[in-house]
Amino acid sequence: MSIGRQLVLDQQTTPAEARQAFRQGVIRPTAGISKGFAQANMIVLPKAYAYDFLLFAQRNPKPCPLLEVLDVGSTAPSIAPGSDIRSDIPKYRIWHDGKLVDEVNDITDVWAEHDDLVTFLIGCSFTFEFPLMEAGIPVHHIEADTNVPMYDTSISCASAGMFTSSMVVSMRGIQPNQVADAVRISGYYPSVHGAPVHIGNPSAIGIKDLTSPQYGDKPILKDGDIPVFWACGVTPQAAVMSSKPSFAITHAPGHMFITDMPDQHYMV
Amino acid sequence: MSIGRQLVLDQQTTPAEARQAFRQGVIRPTAGISKGFAQANMIVLPKAYAYDFLLFAQRNPKPCPLLEVLDVGSTAPSIAPGSDIRSDIPKYRIWHDGKLVDEVNDITDVWAEHDDLVTFLIGCSFTFEFPLMEAGIPVHHIEADTNVPMYDTSISCASAGMFTSSMVVSMRGIQPNQVADAVRISGYYPSVHGAPVHIGNPSAIGIKDLTSPQYGDKPILKDGDIPVFWACGVTPQAAVMSSKPSFAITHAPGHMFITDMPDQHYMV
Numbered sequence: 198m199s200i201g202r203q204l205v206l207d208q209q210t211t212p213a214e215a216r217q218a219f220r221q222g223v224i225r226p227t228a229g230i231s232k233g234f235a236q237a238n239m240i241v242l243p244k245a246y247a248y249d250f251l252l253f254a255q256r257n258p259k260p261c262p263l264l265e266v267l268d269v270g271s272t273a274p275s276i277a278p279g280s281d282i283r284s285d286i287p288k289y290r291i292w293h294d295g296k297l298v299d300e301v302n303d304i305t306d307v308w309a310e311h312d313d314l315v316t317f318l319i320g321c322s323f324t325f326e327f328p329l330m331e332a333g334i335p336v337h338h339i340e341a342d343t344n345v346p347m348y349d350t351s352i353s354c355a356s357a358g359m360f361t362s363s364m365v366v367s368m369r370g371i372q373p374n375q376v377a378d379a380v381r382i383s384g385y386y387p388s389v390h391g392a393p394v395h396i397g398n399p400s401a402i403g404i405k406d407l408t409s410p411q412y413g414d415k416p417i418l419k420d421g422d423i424p425v426f427w428a429c430g431v432t433p434q435a436a437v438m439s440s441k442p443s444f445a446i447t448h449a450p451g452h453m454f455i456t457d458m459p460d461q462h463y464m465v
Numbered sequence: 466m467s468i469g470r471q472l473v474l475d476q477q478t479t480p481a482e483a484r485q486a487f488r489q490g491v492i493r494p495t496a497g498i499s500k501g502f503a504q505a506n507m508i509v510l511p512k513a514y515a516y517d518f519l520l521f522a523q524r525n526p527k528p529c530p531l532l533e534v535l536d537v538g539s540t541a542p543s544i545a546p547g548s549d550i551r552s553d554i555p556k557y558r559i560w561h562d563g564k565l566v567d568e569v570n571d572i573t574d575v576w577a578e579h580d581d582l583v584t585f586l587i588g589c590s591f592t593f594e595f596p597l598m599e600a601g602i603p604v605h606h607i608e609a610d611t612n613v614p615m616y617d618t619s620i621s622c623a624s625a626g627m628f629t630s631s632m633v634v635s636m637r638g639i640q641p642n643q644v645a646d647a648v649r650i651s652g653y654y655p656s657v658h659g660a661p662v663h664i665g666n667p668s669a670i671g672i673k674d675l676t677s678p679q680y681g682d683k684p685i686l687k688d689g690d691i692p693v694f695w696a697c698g699v700t701p702q703a704a705v706m707s708s709k710p711s712f713a714i715t716h717a718p719g720h721m722f723i724t725d726m727p728d729q730h731y732m733v
Contacts, residue, residue: 248516251523254529263523387655387733465655465733
């Protein structure tokens with residue numbers, strides 16, 4: 198793979214090519230890459246926290262729809278054969294006691310210091326963005342090649358053991374005559390957050406300033422757009438911040454794990 | 466509630482009335498009771514087995530779609546306010562080391578001998594039977610007021626920790642011109658087993674004699690019926706038999722926990 202090829206990661210890039218580019222050091226958000234293949238959020242926790250987190254995900258399927266949970270110590274997801282969870286995500290975050298301590302593009306060294314890590318892969322709304330676009334619904338952040346805006350909210354997740362959290366949401370601005378189609382189409386994909394959790398009134402879910410997302414890039418809103426909010430797989434990072442496990446690794450928001458699973462696999 | 470009322474548990478019985486009847490000692494399968502409300506399979510395990518079982522369910526969402534996982538020691542499911550998991554199922558099974566040792570209609574005494582029990586409630590295909598009937602698809606075992614036939618199969622579940630199992634399926638005989646509708650309608654309910662796992666050839670999934678189910682009642686097949694197989698929430702009982710946890714409690718096949726959740730809550 199040439200450097201030139203790496204720099205034009207796009208809809209036609211295969212998941213394996215994209216993962217190899219990230220393994221070789223390319224760092225960029227993954228929105229718009231590898232059309233038709235599901236992307237995943239990631240959180241890695243020591244085994245001691247795994248039951249509570251698995252229960253948290255079960256109780257909060259909209260923000261935390263699990264695509265795969267690896268065996269203790271495993272670094273090889275079955276939904277991306279040949280991949281390595283330690284190197285194939287463009288950017289990772291390292292957390293100690295709920296505090297973000299580092300952002301890196303490879304966690305092989307960090308992983309080697311532990312022998313009990315459990316990896317959770319969680320569905321991502323990028324999966325239904327191509328179906329939205331194919332239905333004629335513009336997805337502004339993909340058109341502009343930026344990261345989706347994501348917000349902390351006042352929506353409470355169901356607690357599970359040590360994990361409590363508010364929900365993080367992603368936002369897409371959609372014209373009023375297309376909101377219903379966006380609901381309908383994303384609703385076919387419950388494993389990747391499914392239908393929106395809220396439509397139209399940011400302040401009702403505790404979002405004070407729509408122009409200043411807590412994660413990702415500034416929103417792009419066209420004249421008349423309704424802000425539509427989907428549950429977001431960054432929620433586990435909010436759970437880490439509020440629940441303070443001694444150690445965790447996550448992907449950096451918008452910098453996802455690209456799987457080999459066709460989007461359609463997750464369509465009901 | 467009069468004895469007479471108890472003996473005519475039917476589509477119009479409310480979930481709370483049905484649970485109270487079972488609490489007072491009524492023992493019968495729950496197919497056809499409390500139209501429009503979801504029923505659940507149950508398995509109770511000591512906490513030491515809970516992570517492996519939760520992971521087993523995550524990896525096998527068709528036979529084990531989780532509706533609720535209770536906190537350790539809790540007997541009060543949120544999907545049936547006011548209920549008691551120890552008394553509100555018509556018949557329970559007690560398992561030691563993978564062997565069925567008793568069938569009872571109340572587990573209050575057994576529960577009291579443990580302080581670390583975790584209850585898993587799993588979706589049940591009874592939930593989509595009323596929508597099938599409303600679409601004009603006859604469900605023979607409900608019309609005959611018998612239990613659905615269930616079979617062990619050669620289909621392997623994904624393993625998780627100590628739990629390995631083959632899949633148990635339920636079977637409904639459906640006319641060839643209605644099979645597609647049955648697939649489509651049940652597919653809208655992924656939380657309660659969703660679309661069938663197999664259609665039309667029992668021997669291909671290891672079912673040697675369709676007339677002799679391993680669980681439930683003998684099948685009713687009308688002329689020309691195609692046997693249609695759905696993943697079944699009795700699968701955890703097969704997992705208990707093959708994986709031999711020291712202790713477990715389940716419902717008896719067909720004798721379900723009737724929740725207060727409308728079927729429509731689980732429709733995608």
